[in-house]
Amino acid sequence: MNATLRWVRGGGLSTLLLLLPLLLVFGYFAWFPIGRAVVMSFQETNLVTDPAWVGLDNFRRVLEDPLFWTSVRNTFYFTGLALLFGYPVPLVLAVVMSELRRGRGLYSALAYLPVVVPPVVAVLLWRFFYDASQTGVFNTILGWAGLGPFSWIQDASSAMPSLVLQATWANAGATVLIYLAALTAVRGDLYDAAEVDGAGLWRKIWHVTLPQLRAILLITLILQVIATFQVFTEPYLMTNGGPQNATVTVLLQIYNYAFRFGDYGAATALSVLLALFLAVLSAVYFRLTRSWSTT
Amino acid sequence: MSSTRRHLATVAAAAMALSLTAACGSDDDPAADGGGDGEGGDGVTISVSNLPPATEAATREAFLARVEEFEAANPGITIEPSEYEWDVTTFAAQLAGGTLPTTFEFPFTDGQAMIERGQLADITAEVEALPYADAFNPSVLQVAQDDAGAIYAVPTAAYGMGLHYNRALFEQAGLDPDAPPTSWDEVREYADAIAEATGQAGFAQMSQNNTGGWILTTLTYALGGRMEDGSGDDVTATLDNEGTQRALELLRQLRWEDDSMGDNFLFDWGTINQAFAAGQVGMYIGGSDVYNSLVTENSIDPDSYGLTVLPLDGPDAGVLGGGTIVGVRPDASDAEREAAVKWIDFFYMSKLTQQEAALADAEALVATDAPLGTPALPIFGAEQLAESDAWVADLVNVPLAQMMPFKDAILDQPLVPEPPVRAQDLYAELDAVVQAVLTDENADIAALLQTANDNVSSFVEAG
Numbered sequence: 001m002n003a004t005l006r007w008v009r010g011g012g013l014s015t016l017l018l019l020l021p022l023l024l025v026f027g028y029f030a031w032f033p034i035g036r037a038v039v040m041s042f043q044e045t046n047l048v049t050d051p052a053w054v055g056l057d058n059f060r061r062v063l064e065d066p067l068f069w070t071s072v073r074n075t076f077y078f079t080g081l082a083l084l085f086g087y088p089v090p091l092v093l094a095v096v097m098s099e100l101r102r103g104r105g106l107y108s109a110l111a112y113l114p115v116v117v118p119p120v121v122a123v124l125l126w127r128f129f130y131d132a133s134q135t136g137v138f139n140t141i142l143g144w145a146g147l148g149p150f151s152w153i154q155d156a157s158s159a160m161p162s163l164v165l166q167a168t169w170a171n172a173g174a175t176v177l178i179y180l181a182a183l184t185a186v187r188g189d190l191y192d193a194a195e196v197d198g199a200g201l202w203r204k205i206w207h208v209t210l211p212q213l214r215a216i217l218l219i220t221l222i223l224q225v226i227a228t229f230q231v232f233t234e235p236y237l238m239t240n241g242g243p244q245n246a247t248v249t250v251l252l253q254i255y256n257y258a259f260r261f262g263d264y265g266a267a268t269a270l271s272v273l274l275a276l277f278l279a280v281l282s283a284v285y286f287r288l289t290r291s292w293s294t295t
Numbered sequence: 296m297s298s299t300r301r302h303l304a305t306v307a308a309a310a311m312a313l314s315l316t317a318a319c320g321s322d323d324d325p326a327a328d329g330g331g332d333g334e335g336g337d338g339v340t341i342s343v344s345n346l347p348p349a350t351e352a353a354t355r356e357a358f359l360a361r362v363e364e365f366e367a368a369n370p371g372i373t374i375e376p377s378e379y380e381w382d383v384t385t386f387a388a389q390l391a392g393g394t395l396p397t398t399f400e401f402p403f404t405d406g407q408a409m410i411e412r413g414q415l416a417d418i419t420a421e422v423e424a425l426p427y428a429d430a431f432n433p434s435v436l437q438v439a440q441d442d443a444g445a446i447y448a449v450p451t452a453a454y455g456m457g458l459h460y461n462r463a464l465f466e467q468a469g470l471d472p473d474a475p476p477t478s479w480d481e482v483r484e485y486a487d488a489i490a491e492a493t494g495q496a497g498f499a500q501m502s503q504n505n506t507g508g509w510i511l512t513t514l515t516y517a518l519g520g521r522m523e524d525g526s527g528d529d530v531t532a533t534l535d536n537e538g539t540q541r542a543l544e545l546l547r548q549l550r551w552e553d554d555s556m557g558d559n560f561l562f563d564w565g566t567i568n569q570a571f572a573a574g575q576v577g578m579y580i581g582g583s584d585v586y587n588s589l590v591t592e593n594s595i596d597p598d599s600y601g602l603t604v605l606p607l608d609g610p611d612a613g614v615l616g617g618g619t620i621v622g623v624r625p626d627a628s629d630a631e632r633e634a635a636v637k638w639i640d641f642f643y644m645s646k647l648t649q650q651e652a653a654l655a656d657a658e659a660l661v662a663t664d665a666p667l668g669t670p671a672l673p674i675f676g677a678e679q680l681a682e683s684d685a686w687v688a689d690l691v692n693v694p695l696a697q698m699m700p701f702k703d704a705i706l707d708q709p710l711v712p713e714p715p716v717r718a719q720d721l722y723a724e725l726d727a728v729v730q731a732v733l734t735d736e737n738a739d740i741a742a743l744l745q746t747a748n749d750n751v752s753s754f755v756e757a758g
Contacts, residue, residue, distance in 0.1 A: 046387065046390075046412045046413050046414050046625075047387050047388070047390060047391030048390055048391060048413070048414065048624075048625050048626055049413050049625065049626075064753075066750050131558065131559075132558040132559065133557070133558035133559075136558075151734070153561065154558065154559065154560050154561065154734055155734055155735075156731075156734060156735065239561060240503045240504060240561070240563070242502065242503060242561055242726070242727070242730045243502075243560065243561065243727075243730040243731070243733070243734040243735075244727050244730050244731045244734065244735065245727045256723075258387075259383070259384040259385075259387075260383065260384070260504070260505070260719070260723070261408075261719065261720065261723075262386075262387050262408065262409075262412055262414070264387070
């Protein structure tokens, strides 16, 4: 009794009450659907009549689907390409922009502009740019240099790199701003000291900038990996998984199960598998990098 | 001081929490629940789909006038019209969320999957009570029936697949637009001529969102093949049949030998219509009712439009049919189901069976410049279709003369229904095959079909 009273007097009750709206909203709109999805992955349901428990059948069906491994391979390919090209680009842009004495605001705005364009508009615009005919926008420009015409998204081998190019253009801006903000926190005297020690630009970046950005770099890396593993908008709008399933990703496959074929069991089963994989990946990542991220 | 602040915070938080709970709770207020279960008191309330939007004032008014007329004739039934239009991606969620109307239209091609998933009400008893129940064309009614013959929806419009062509591009290529191709060799020849003369795609093919498989199945039927063999529980996949091989070979020749298919090979139904209406496609295969959409959604120039039948080649060659059916929510009560079928009978079927209703509907369509007279296939029989066509002949506003090559010949073509088992999954599998042939010059057609057949066999045999 005494302990309860102490808890109330100590502000425990008001804290709980203050938290309650947040907990209710978050619980209802975030945790409840997650819980429902996990339950649904063990059921067969048409969302109207009573669902039937089917054990692991949905998981078995998903894993036996020939498109499962294709979608996993494609997702890894997209993530790999996005890391290779998409991860360094914002960092390079941010470092270059931070070195500029004038017009930094303008360049930041320009870098951020693609983020402001609604993703659907941007993807449809790029689909237009990727027109495979001689008169397509990119093919015309490359034609001036005697290159092309390229098939872009009309060819199984170039479709995925084309999506990565668009995704990098669309998403780099937000990360540039994060890096720019982080760069302002790097103490100027460290650069001065490095300069006194005779360090050039590269050595300053390597020995001062990157170590100072270590924590933020590690966070953006895992965030990008998680985001790219869930890539959907680009393949859905640009190629719808084609040509020849070359751009079917795991999330597109989930969407197709649910909304093209009405198989909510398979859709939630694959969602659960993806969530588990990303959770394990994040845990391993943070364990491996724990010692690096402390500054 | 701090104690006062704590108390204030407690009160504020409690108020916020309460207001939130109240807000959440209002959703469950039975008084706010519109028509309830539709059985309150004496009458029943049902919602019906496809109320034309406010931008189409005349057809909307005509629709609402029909609603009033229905309610006057059926005092116990209240109709709530809804602008809902079929969308496969939102259907199940709307059904689960309770926002799907009691009756709704959807295409033939989705019927079997919805019946299998229990997403439609069994309305056999109600349909069999209709005076024309025995007069339905059996091959059309079949799309709304399960294996046991139970009826889950009512077919209201049917079409056959046809070859749409751009008369303006035909003329530019020196071809006679009144003499469309009558064999697949001629299709190839004409496509090549169009591509050569105009730089546009002479022939284009859908390949996305299951439409690649849908059109490949159409081509296969036209060349005498079938995608599935057998009936009932004994169905096997036959994707590697000779007709499909010939169909893919034809596409390969058009694409790689003649280079007459342009540069875009990722079309679906919406985008190919768009490209055709914009004059970028010489010929393509689609449902004979597509003209309606080309006018209302793509503002096609009517003078440039032409429609003919697909050339049939081989002893078993036939034409794939399609159309619109109207179903009822699976969770509708007995009274709602009965009211819904009465509405279907009144609103959809009377246009086909009664002159007065047919004229009223036609006048409303013409008043908003909506297309009237696009060739259709009979829901009942050829004579009945000719009779209902004659009732509204004076009001027809589509370029019917340019569609006569189709209208004159379609009733002589054998109509073949869609593959009976898991048609949409089969189409999805074939999308990738069509895309492979159109985007990879070295695609091995036999191997692609073998793989697709193995994949489809696993779920077709599972039922």
